Amino acid sequence: MNQLFENELKVINIGMKSFNETLEGLNVQSVQVDWKPSLFNDSKVLEVLYKNKDKIESANKESVKRILNAKPYLIGMGKAIDVIPGMKKNLLLHAGPPINWDRMCGPMRGAVVGALIYEGLAPDPQNAEQLAASGKIEFSPCHEHSTVGPMAGIVSQSMPVFILENEESGGKAYGTMNEGLGKVLRYGAFSNDVIERLKWMENVLYPTLKVAIEKSGKIDLKNIIAQALHMGDEVHNRNRAATSLFYRTIAPSIVKYTNDKNTAIEVLEFINSNDHFFLNLSMAVSKVSLDAARNINYSSIVVVMARNGTDFGVQLSGTGGEWFTGPSPVPDALYFKGFSKEDANPDIGDSSITETNGLGGFAIAASPAIVQFVGGNTKDAVNYTMKMYEITAAENNIYKIPYLNFRGTPTGIDVIKVVDKSVLPFIDTGVAHKNAGIGQIGAGVLSAPSEPFINALIGLTNKIKLIKEK
Amino acid sequence: MKVSGIVKKGEYFDSVSIMLIAKRLSGFKDIIDSAVLMGTKENLSVLKSSGLLIPEFKAVGEMDLLIVFKTEDNADIPGLLKSIDILLKPDKGQSEDNHLNPSSLESAVSILPGANLAMISIAGRYAGDVAMKSLQNSLNVMLFSDNVPIDKEIELKTFAADKGLFVMGPDCGTAIINGIPLAFANVVNRGNIGIVGASGTGLQEVSCIISNSGCGVSQAIGTGGRDVKKEVGGIMFLQGLQALADDRNTDVILLVSKPPAKEVIEKIKDVVKKINKPVVSVFLGSSPELLYGSKIHAASTLEEAALLAVALSQNQPVTNVKGITAVQDVEIKEAARIESAKLNPEHKYLRALFSGGTFCDETQLLCNEVLTEVYSNTPVGNAKKLKDSAKSEKHTIIDLGDDEFTVGKPHPMIDYSTRCKRIIEEAEDPETAVILLDIVLGYGSNMNPLAEIIPVIRKVKEITSAHGHHLPIVCSVTGTDKDPQNRTSVVTALQSEGVIVMKSNAAASRLAILISYSKGVK
Numbered sequence: 001m002n003q004l005f006e007n008e009l010k011v012i013n014i015g016m017k018s019f020n021e022t023l024e025g026l027n028v029q030s031v032q033v034d035w036k037p038s039l040f041n042d043s044k045v046l047e048v049l050y051k052n053k054d055k056i057e058s059a060n061k062e063s064v065k066r067i068l069n070a071k072p073y074l075i076g077m078g079k080a081i082d083v084i085p086g087m088k089k090n091l092l093l094h095a096g097p098p099i100n101w102d103r104m105c106g107p108m109r110g111a112v113v114g115a116l117i118y119e120g121l122a123p124d125p126q127n128a129e130q131l132a133a134s135g136k137i138e139f140s141p142c143h144e145h146s147t148v149g150p151m152a153g154i155v156s157q158s159m160p161v162f163i164l165e166n167e168e169s170g171g172k173a174y175g176t177m178n179e180g181l182g183k184v185l186r187y188g189a190f191s192n193d194v195i196e197r198l199k200w201m202e203n204v205l206y207p208t209l210k211v212a213i214e215k216s217g218k219i220d221l222k223n224i225i226a227q228a229l230h231m232g233d234e235v236h237n238r239n240r241a242a243t244s245l246f247y248r249t250i251a252p253s254i255v256k257y258t259n260d261k262n263t264a265i266e267v268l269e270f271i272n273s274n275d276h277f278f279l280n281l282s283m284a285v286s287k288v289s290l291d292a293a294r295n296i297n298y299s300s301i302v303v304v305m306a307r308n309g310t311d312f313g314v315q316l317s318g319t320g321g322e323w324f325t326g327p328s329p330v331p332d333a334l335y336f337k338g339f340s341k342e343d344a345n346p347d348i349g350d351s352s353i354t355e356t357n358g359l360g361g362f363a364i365a366a367s368p369a370i371v372q373f374v375g376g377n378t379k380d381a382v383n384y385t386m387k388m389y390e391i392t393a394a395e396n397n398i399y400k401i402p403y404l405n406f407r408g409t410p411t412g413i414d415v416i417k418v419v420d421k422s423v424l425p426f427i428d429t430g431v432a433h434k435n436a437g438i439g440q441i442g443a444g445v446l447s448a449p450s451e452p453f454i455n456a457l458i459g460l461t462n463k464i465k466l467i468k469e470k
Numbered sequence: 471m472k473v474s475g476i477v478k479k480g481e482y483f484d485s486v487s488i489m490l491i492a493k494r495l496s497g498f499k500d501i502i503d504s505a506v507l508m509g510t511k512e513n514l515s516v517l518k519s520s521g522l523l524i525p526e527f528k529a530v531g532e533m534d535l536l537i538v539f540k541t542e543d544n545a546d547i548p549g550l551l552k553s554i555d556i557l558l559k560p561d562k563g564q565s566e567d568n569h570l571n572p573s574s575l576e577s578a579v580s581i582l583p584g585a586n587l588a589m590i591s592i593a594g595r596y597a598g599d600v601a602m603k604s605l606q607n608s609l610n611v612m613l614f615s616d617n618v619p620i621d622k623e624i625e626l627k628t629f630a631a632d633k634g635l636f637v638m639g640p641d642c643g644t645a646i647i648n649g650i651p652l653a654f655a656n657v658v659n660r661g662n663i664g665i666v667g668a669s670g671t672g673l674q675e676v677s678c679i680i681s682n683s684g685c686g687v688s689q690a691i692g693t694g695g696r697d698v699k700k701e702v703g704g705i706m707f708l709q710g711l712q713a714l715a716d717d718r719n720t721d722v723i724l725l726v727s728k729p730p731a732k733e734v735i736e737k738i739k740d741v742v743k744k745i746n747k748p749v750v751s752v753f754l755g756s757s758p759e760l761l762y763g764s765k766i767h768a769a770s771t772l773e774e775a776a777l778l779a780v781a782l783s784q785n786q787p788v789t790n791v792k793g794i795t796a797v798q799d800v801e802i803k804e805a806a807r808i809e810s811a812k813l814n815p816e817h818k819y820l821r822a823l824f825s826g827g828t829f830c831d832e833t834q835l836l837c838n839e840v841l842t843e844v845y846s847n848t849p850v851g852n853a854k855k856l857k858d859s860a861k862s863e864k865h866t867i868i869d870l871g872d873d874e875f876t877v878g879k880p881h882p883m884i885d886y887s888t889r890c891k892r893i894i895e896e897a898e899d900p901e902t903a904v905i906l907l908d909i910v911l912g913y914g915s916n917m918n919p920l921a922e923i924i925p926v927i928r929k930v931k932e933i934t935s936a937h938g939h940h941l942p943i944v945c946s947v948t949g950t951d952k953d954p955q956n957r958t959s960v961v962t963a964l965q966s967e968g969v970i971v972m973k974s975n976a977a978a979s980r981l982a983i984l985i986s987y988s989k990g991v992k
Contacts, residue, residue, distance in 0.1 A: 019614075033575060
């Protein structure tokens with residue numbers, strides 16, 4: 001028998017908000033649902049998902065377990081050509097899903113030009129462009145080489161990279177060192193001072209840091225990130241605390257093992273003056289953690305979200321190396337003086353790997369200091385994080401948010417939930433000028449575009465059908 | 471005249487945003503007619519029939535928002551488009567005090583343990599699935615949405631009946647559960663009369679009359695109009711009836727509906743046989759013979775039904791009701807005599823403009839024995855179908871809440887603009903003898919109806935006195951003094967503008983019919 005008349009009325013209101021306002025006014029316990037239609041409604045796709053519900057669920061459990069259990073350590077440094085799998089002299093790695101020269105956006109082209117000059121493969125920008133377009137240079141996504149790069153994400157053979165190891169899975173990941181703000185290669189700048197800084201990083205910063213890391217032994221980066229989240233970072237758009245913690249960890253070794261005092265000072269000042277120094281590490285941490293969850297059949301967990309400035313790409317645990325893409329959107333941003341949305345390049349960079357790992361925009365509730373990027377309201381920041389719990393499979397066991405009573409960050413994006421609930425992953429990010437070489441013009445937020453997620457869901461169901469047929 | 475419009479591709483707006491945009495748009499002084507709606511097939515055909523389909527809408531899909539408006543040729547279209555663009559921008563101010571709402575039913579259930587009712591008012595093509603999910607989560611459902619396919623309704627109700635859950639709706643506008651008014655409902659006294667209603671306005675009217683008579687309502691269960699049709703077979707109507715029979719706080723049961731299918735009436739009679747509580751029914755337009763042999767107290771108007779229930783709930787003889795109505799009839803006849811004496815011979819016709827669909831039916835049925843040549847956009851009884859719903863003929867009784875008036879616009883209980891325009895048109899027609907209106911108060915309805923209606927009443931007076939004649943306006947006000955609009959203050963304000971306000975739609979209809987009738991025979 002229905003107990004409705006015997007119990008206190010408690011209402012879930014799906015639709016017109018005014019109905020719920022009435023209930024609130026009458027002191028009725030109620031919850032308003034911000035309902036939206038699913039991004040994609042295809043009965044065949046839904047049927048496949050429904051029939052394989054249990055398999056998908058247990059596959060996702062396994063994916064998430066591997067992501068959460070990752071033990072990422074910084075174990076050393078090396079030259080790209082020596083350490084990155086598949087790296088070649090005529091190969092440039094780039095951010096995001098695969099793209100050729102023709103379709104590259106301004107900042108990525110600029111970074112390609114800069115890298116070719118830096119490598120001595122072209123004497124000047126004009127020759128560099130010709131070479132890039134000639135077909136003699138190969139392009140490949142960082143992600144396909146266990147690597148991640150912010151913004152244009154260009155990695156060439158002689159660039160020094162950090163080496164990270166996930167002690168749990170044995171997997172490795174690589175990432176360049178962060179160049180700082182202003183005119184930098186990752187935003188497509190290629191002037192002489194940019195190339196000179198890269199050379200200094202290769203010749204001075206790299207050897208110094210390499211020795212210091214080797215001497216101090218492996219560095220627990222997960223621990224640094226967990227602490228940084230308690231200190232106001234979300235380690236995508238704010239890395240001040242994490243950089244400081246890293247600095248504290250590495251400084252003694254630098255001082256101790258650098259023969260030339262001035263070199264030590266120079267290196268320490270470089271790290272200290274760049275609040276984003278840790279960004280490339282937090283990205284590599286995320287990469288090496290998520291790669292552990294790759295290739296689990298039936299799993300709908302996202303292991304990559306990455307943008308090349310033209311396309312936004314997604315990879316799933318259950319669909320191997322396949323990319324699912326759609327046009328990359330322009331972020332809503334707070335622009336530096338003199339710039340506007342007109343100047344902005346569509347979203348670019350591998351840095352959204354942090355969101356994929358439950359950091360960045362997903363952890364923005366931990367980072368009240370950067371709320372002006374999300375509308376200036378702390379509540380908005382909290383809400384963004386809260387909303388991401390709708391589309392994730394787990395709460396992080398290590399990354400926790402003080403303001404939410406140390407609730408774990410939403411981790412492990414489930415593409416099925418994204419499509420079903422029409423809630424898209426939230427990313428907070430830097431914004432590049434659409435022309436090469438101008439650099440960062442703002443920072444802001446965006447929701448990932450829907451198309452890659454819809455395509456990924458279709459891809460997953462196709463893959464599941466293939467497994468069934470075998 | 472010029473029709474302009476824009477398409478917002480793939481942009482989802484919830485129904486409230488659409489309603490707000492539509493309401494603001496109709497407030498622009500350069501805009502003669504407008505619609506804001508999603509590009510579904512049904513909506514496109516409605517646009518076509520109302521002459522608002524423009525070439526830009528050729529390739530739209532159901533996820534596209536369409537905005538279309540009619541202006542004079544010389545209107546500033548770019549300016550209007552710019553203003554519309556501003557209307558479409560999300561209201562940034564909203565984030566000031568926002569607490570985060572969950573995005574899914576599952577999350578809502580985890581936030582609100584013990585939730586027992588899902589109120590669903592999203593677009594009909596999605597509402598059925600969300601309702602099913604709610605039932606699977608053991609929630610009762612109030613389905614406000616319309617345009618839910620009938621197969622889906624049957625599936626939902628069969629599933630719910632099996633689990634002992636309610637599905638109120640689809641197209642259920644009103645319910646009162648445990649004293650709480652839901653959606654379009656009034657704040658009524660709690661008491662011992664339980665109501666099952668397949669008609670929203672009907673349910674509002676009886677609950678208000680009961681409350682205004684000093685009695686109260688235990689539960690008011692809406693079922694949606696289709697429930698009592700043959701296809702659905704009264705699944706929820708019968709379940710509601712049984713639930714009230716079992717409810718320890720209900721002593722009298724009142725059934726309100728437009729005519730149920732014969733089979734459903736038979737089932738109702740079977741259930742009532744086993745119920746040890748008095749049952750009153752008002753099945754507007756249903757033949758009284760169908761209830762012969764049953765102990766059901768059958769009423770022919772909503773008011774009569776409410777008064778019967780009131781009498782029974784106070785253990786008074788039902789014959790008392792006859793006495794009350796007899797006294798009222800005398801008063802109505804006297805008022806009609808006074809009003810019709812002021813009219814000129816050419817003022818012959820009743821023009822009734824309703825926001826409540828059930829009232830439109832009730833009034834047509836009351837015309838049956840008195841007036842001939844009655845027309846309606848939704849004819850029942852002896853009334854005939856209007857050729858053009860936008861143009862009155864002879865005695866005309868209009869339901870402005872019908873789809874043809876509401877696609878792309880808020881319901882007339884919220885947005886009075888369509889009705890206000892029509893009132894002026896009727897006032898300008900020299901054949902109009904009397905205008906009959908309903909004003910429905912309560913939650914969901916317009917919070918300040920006086921601001922909408924009083925300027926129009928004054929305009930009517932200007933028009934008629936310019937022509938040197940009198941035009942009575944008769945009105946019922948469905949509501950209580952506990953409603954946010956307060957019935958007494960609304961009634962007083964209307965009376966001070968010369969409007970004749972009656973206690974019920976039945977009484978108002980009788981008066982208006984008599985005024986036009988006495989003119990007709992003169």
